Amino acid sequence: MKLLIKSATIIDPSSPFHNKKQDLLIENGKVSKISKLIENPNKYKEIELENLHISQGWFDTSVCFGEPGFEERETIENGLNTAAKSGFTDVAVNANTYPVADNKSAIEFIKNKGNNSATFLHPIGSLTKNAKSEDLAELFDMQNSGAIAFSDYNKPIANANLLKIALQYVQNFDALVFSFPQDNSIAGDGLVNEQINSTKLGLKGIPSLAEEMQITRDLFLLEYTGGKLHIPTISTAKSVKLIKQAKKNGLNVTCSVAAHHLVLTDDELVSFDANTKVLPPLRTLKDVKALIKGVNDGVIDIITSDHNPIDVEHKKVEYSAAKFGTIGLESLFGALNKVLPLETLITCLTTKPKNRFGIKNISINEGEKANFTLFNPDSKAIFTKDCILSSSKNSVFLNKKMNGKVYGIIANNKVVL
Template sequence: MNLLIKGITIADPNSKFNGKTCDVSVENGIITAIASKLENLESAEVYHGKGAILSPGFFDLNCVFGDPGLETKEDISTGTAAAAAGGFTGIAIMPNTKPVVHSKGEVEYILNRAKGNLVDVKPIGAISQNLEGKELAEMFDMKQAGAVAFAEAGKAIADDGFMSRALQYALGFDGLLFTHPENKALVGKAQVNESKTTILLGMKGAPALAEELQVSRDIFLAQYHNAPLHISNISTAGSVALIKKAKKDGVKVTCDVAAHQLVFTEELLNDFDSNYKVKPPLRGKADNKALIAGLKDGTIDAISSQHRPHEIEFKNVEFEIAHYGIIALQTVLPLLLQAGLDTALIVEKLAIAPRNLLKLEVPQIAVGQAANFTAFNPTQEWQFDSETNQSKSANSPLFNTMLKGKVTLVYNNKQYRVF
């Protein structure tokens, strides 16, 4: 599909046009010309990019769909539509489906279901059979079939010995484990952060210590085995400090943070809105600041959506029995802008670093390269509601609100969408 983009600012550190306002021509999925001014192409749609930024396509490291088995939450079709509307041309999806993605059969099913999509879908396999933390899953076979990493999908592996064996096994075939930072023994039945705020609300809190102990254990194990490890969804200032020191000490550790953890705080729980119930729980303002600082100094490698769709019956209930998670693919960009992140940092943490972590090819905005990019306007406002929401679910605290920062175009796999 031919496209001519007029007058857009390019934000790609790997492109010689980085920071320049240019016209970009795409023919049959290939960038054919970039210049200050290009003539209109026959049979090409013209997209006017004034005020917009052109970035390599975003890639999400951590989202959940329901396919296979839980398609009433989200299927491949609706999930990739939401991803595209959020600027993501690639996503890695967690294995907590029904059946669990714990063998090559489920990996192949997802890849076949997603074939031909504008959005690249990369399965993450389970570390253990049925996510039970008892027997290792068929990780090598899954990697051969196309799994890009392995995780327990928001569950922490409590057994130290099992985690040690999993790291050792994955090291043999260059597999990457994603871990969730939560010591369940310390968290118990707590569902919110432990602080003065949550005590006043009458809710039992999970201390930051529960996250930081798990982060420490995983760092020590990675160091012992000299194995790569990715800690997903960190949320506390203490976790940032631990990972910063580990990197300085040469441990092969990386991490990501969910976009909402940079903006939302525990004070938002005052009305007991279950749409703010997430795991890890929302923390305090000091944690927000530490996480943002960690992104800026390179401690935190990437930003994820932590997209978790749920049917209304799992969210429109009392806070204590509501399920964790929010739909987030379409709201990542507005939250990052609200957090004060600049364009260069957003591009690095959303488009480049996630692919580097998974050893995937990073798209470039350059002549001769396959077109894989996202255009967004950082000042354009839009309403997130039932008309603009592309997800099958609607569990977001930002639903029916005006947001600033809109994705206006995505292009990948010889397909594009204008929003």
């Protein structure tokens, strides 16, 4: 790959060129020169785009692709293409496949399917066998085969002793355990946030208490066992407080928030559109404000799309029968660029998640590999079905205003624009 990027504003606090508009010369997959003006006597291919900004490649820590088992929702090939065009050079893929990715062979299958893509695929192994929360899966073998963490996607570990044993066991090989923050004995068969809107609309509620009780339990377990815990997609104001205090107490805990929980509230439910049915559910404006503050204060470490394609047969049904989940890769940047400072958003998509998951940060500098996301932070648009690249179209952001446009990525010696 021989390429010249013209007039790009570099957003990378680790780079000596941070906040500077520069030309970048890329040869054989590496940045050979960065300068205010680079001539092109060899007539390399040039990339010159409106208001071009580049950052380190973005990493999404919670992505679902249907393959194997649910290819009608999304294949790995199309999912990785969608991720690349949405700005992601790395994605962590959840184990909610059929069969569940709970063993070495399943991890190797998923990883091999991602070979030769511009976007790097990092499998997450199921924490328990068949994600049934009964027995631990083959964690050590899966890590040796490429799993970067362990999670029963969107399924809480009801058995506290099982999570305790998991946190103790994985310390032998320094692995990261996820624990989904929901107590199902409290959540029951709830569909949406338990609040005024759920009462008005006659929809069964999931109280904030269900999330906060589970987080409290998990933090007590972590304090007892040690180890590394990640709490994905928190959604309430009190959850932020609980994790903030745990970090002050020295616990090795991180958390993430899904993009839709930073932007949308349960006021969206009035449409009875099943695309608004997500887990955890959309909460109140008070929660949204607390989550944004949590990101800005550094309590919340990671932002994810929580991309979860669901086929039309499981979304175009009555609300109670619809599956939880929304796609989010294509909309993440445009939705969040209007509620968070640009540098904060980029940090929560690059250095923070990569540090937690043990993925190397590649600074934008001469001599380093070309691993970039290309975007325009000032573009305005409406997110329509034409913007969706996923096989499934279940987006909670349909017809919402977007602030920012992603051009694509340069990674793995490939250009996807």
